[in-house]
Amino acid sequence: MPGKQMSVVVTRRLPEVVETRLKELFDVELRDDDTPMTTEQLADAMGRADVLVCTITDKIDAKLLGRAGEQLKLIANFGAGVDHIDVATARQRGIHVSNTPGVVTEDTADIVIALILAVTRRMAEGIRVAQSDSWGGWAPTAMLGGRIKGRRLGILGMGRIGQAVARRAKAFGMQVHYHNRKRLRPEIEEELDATYWESLDQMVARVDILSINCPHTPSTFHLMNARRLKLMKRDAVIVNTSRGEVIDENALTRMLRAGEIAGAGLDVFERGHEINPRLRELSNAILLPHMGSATLEGRIEMGEKVIVNIKTFADGHRPPDLVVPSML
Known part of the structure; x- marks a missing residue:
């Protein structure tokens, strides 16, 4: 699947340099305001995107995964922790999950x-x-x-x-x-x-x-x-x-x-x-307001990992940071 044709929805605002690069590589829908998506907005995004770029504020459980469209094949998490995603159910539905380990x-x-x-x-x-x-x-x-x-x-x-x-x-x-x-x-x-x-x-x-x-x-x-x-x-x-x-x-x-x-x-x-x-x-x-990983350098590196995971997947290969249930 050529990268330029992939439909990618991003659930939160990311550093500008990351958003720009995503826009250059994929058919990307960016978020205008920096508030978490509602459950309905997430369901809508998952119903039409090939790739969902989510964050820790997006709770993606079995019920929400049940509303995902057939075309959703990758959830590229912006962050290392994936406890907000039901990884096992995603895998059962043929949806891969990737994360950004080691950056923070x-x-x-x-x-x-x-x-x-x-x-x-x-x-x-x-x-x-x-x-x-x-x-x-x-x-x-x-x-x-x-x-x-x-x-x-x-x-x-x-x-x-x-x-x-x-x-x-x-x-x-x-x-x-x-x-x-x-x-x-x-x-x-x-x-x-x-x-x-x-x-x-x-x-x-x-x-x-x-x-x-x-x-x-x-x-x-x-x-x-x-x-x-x-x-x-x-x-x-x-x-x-x-x-x-x-x-x-x-x-x-x-x-x-x-x-x-x-x-x-x-x-x-x-x-x-x-x-x-x-x-x-x-x-x-x-x-502190959950700022342990809050450096500009770290956030940009996280974005770069998200891009590599999506690009690798778009080229038909296994994302380098693929999450599997046995890792959890």
Whole structure:
């Protein structure tokens, strides 16, 4: 199928350079405003496009896939995570799904370290004090935070991002611990100076900082539930840049309010952009608007991967970033 003839619908605004290149290569319908498509708009797009370029804000479940047209053969996801797409049902209907892995690794790892520093050094509180009229100047006991050198960092999920976090943490003098579905190869453990824990319960009870870097799957939903959160030390900090559903947000909020966990740095939330109001009120929680991968360079690289996947598919070949259910 010649690329110029392929009908491509893009569900969100993308960087201008990416949209321009898509327009040059394919018969593309771009989005004018940057709001998520409604279910009906998605169904309409899937009913007439050969390729749908979607994002994490587009929930494509079995019901919606049932309304797809026969011509829809590729869902090219702009992003690495595909938990918003029913990949198994798509495959059953002959629809391929691709993603953009590896692009956001370094950017997300940077945000993890930024959140660790921000929470342990009370940066959000410091900003509020400095911007208020009540700051009386420097004092020996004012705004005391904690030093991260020598602290134990537990990484939940040691994939690309987890390993990038480990490299940064090692440079800061932190002790790296991790839990993963599969243990890393010995040479990688040695490079990262990382200690493996087969038991997640045992690890979370011993670390000073816990970084969530695993994807959202049925097996990781509320992996950090109330019971497991209670295993953490009272002076521990939890950071999540992965998926909000991995943590029981209500339980975390209660424990932060009660001082049973010292602090949290969250870039993702269990209900998307609907953040628990009680969580917003907490001085020991730093909240970011899902900006872990938000660099211009990263977004352009994601777009380039989307284009390569579509172009390869249009030329009759397997997209290089094809997602299959066994990967999930």
